[in-house]
Amino acid sequence: MKLFDRARSLMNNGKQVALVRVARVSGSAPREEGAMMLVTDTGIAGSIGGGTLEWKAMAEAQRLLRSGGMQSLLRYSLGPDLGQCCGGRVEVSTEILDASGIGRLATDASEPQRTILLFGAGHVGRSLVLLLAQLPFAITWCDPRPGAFPAVVPGNVTLRGDEDSQALLADAPMGSIVLVMTHSHALDLAIVDASLRNPAVAVTGLIGSATKRARFEKRLAEAGVDRQRVDSLICPIGIGGIRSKRPEAIAISTAAQLVALDESLKLGEACPTMVPHTGSAAS
Numbered sequence: 093m094k095l096f097d098r099a100r101s102l103m104n105n106g107k108q109v110a111l112v113r114v115a116r117v118s119g120s121a122p123r124e125e126g127a128m129m130l131v132t133d134t135g136i137a138g139s140i141g142g143g144t145l146e147w148k149a150m151a152e153a154q155r156l157l158r159s160g161g162m163q164s165l166l167r168y169s170l171g172p173d174l175g176q177c178c179g180g181r182v183e184v185s186t187e188i189l190d191a192s193g194i195g196r197l198a199t200d201a202s203e204p205q206r207t208i209l210l211f212g213a214g215h216v217g218r219s220l221v222l223l224l225a226q227l228p229f230a231i232t233w234c235d236p237r238p239g240a241f242p243a244v245v246p247g248n249v250t251l252r253g254d255e256d257s258q259a260l261l262a263d264a265p266m267g268s269i270v271l272v273m274t275h276s277h278a279l280d281l282a283i284v285d286a287s288l289r290n291p292a293v294a295v296t297g298l299i300g301s302a303t304k305r306a307r308f309e310k311r312l313a314e315a316g317v318d319r320q321r322v323d324s325l326i327c328p329i330g331i332g333g334i335r336s337k338r339p340e341a342i343a344i345s346t347a348a349q350l351v352a353l354d355e356s357l358k359l360g361e362a363c364p365t366m367v368p369h370t371g372s373a374a375s
Contacts, residue, residue, distance in 0.1 A: 094247075095130055095138050099111070099130055108157050110130070110157055110187065111128060111193060113126065113127070113128045113185050113186075114126060115165065117182055118181040118182075120180040121178050121180040122141025122143060122176075122178060123139070127139070128140070131153035131154060131186075133158075145168060145170065145182065145184070148166075148174065149166075149186065157188065163187040163188070164186045165184070165185050167184075168181065169181050170182060205229055205230040206228070206268075206357070207231075207264065207265045207267070208224070208231045208270075208350070209234065209268055210232070210233045211235070211257060211272045211273065211283050212234075212271075212273035212275065213237070214274075216299060216342050218242060220343040221245065223343055225249070230250075231246075231248055231249045232250045232252055233245070233250065234254065261290055266294075268294060269350065271299075272297065273299035280298060280300075284296060284308060285312060285315060288325065289318075289321070295324070296325055297346070298326065300327055301328060302327075305327040326349075329342075329345075330342060330345030
């Protein structure tokens with residue numbers, strides 16, 4: 093559940109809620125500017141980095157809740173003040189949420205998210221969707237097979253059972269990431285071909301072995317797909333160092349890669365070259 097939804101639910105149930113936000117960072121710190129958590133008299137949701145900083149911030153928020161205060165701004169030098177060796181300085185703002193505060197939180201929560209088009213609802217796809225539920229991605233999950241999807245999916249997932257993957261790709265927002273892991277090599281090839289031809293797609297990833305990549309490269313080149321786009325194809329998917337072929341392990345490796353890709357794209361950097369994940373030769 094997003095922080096906005098959690099805050100609204102708590103307030104609708106009569107709870108007072110404090111919003112704690114990392115307002116400014118100088119040097120090294122556990123979380124970036126804008127990181128948020130909610131605090132009530134009984135607990136927290138979200139995180140501003142853990143450790144003593146988070147414990148102090150929670151204590152300050154609960155002090156405000158008890159005293160009837162409305163807001164505060166505290167500054168910490170992480171080393172001298174808190175004994176944390178990050179070495180930076182952090183400003184932490186705290187406000188007791190009311191209707192206007194909820195409105196601002198809703199605006200923050202509506203910031204654009206990276207779109208991921210995930211083709212295939214097999215074992216790896218199902219495991220990956222559960223992991224991505226915790227990350228700031230908007231996922232369109234595609235599989236034309238009847239009954240392919242689980243009965244319940246995370247809130248950031250939109251299900252599409254369309255047969256026409258080309259049409260889905262044509263509507264991809266700029267900067268999308270496409271992951272291909274269907275039940276069919278022929279379908280994989282058609283989706284990868286369309287994805288690589290679409291300039292709105294920033295990254296295309298394909299589950300499979302180095303052998304599968306070589307075969308696809310040959311066929312894509314024969315079909316006239318731009319050589320640079322073919323070279324950019326990530327296959328195998330996932331970060332290096334994980335040898336397990338368990339679907340859950342491949343999903344974890346791929347989720348980590350997606351975080352790195354998303355960060356690089358946001359910074360306008362070239363996407364990082366990943367060490368191939370030897371366990372992803374699932375098809």
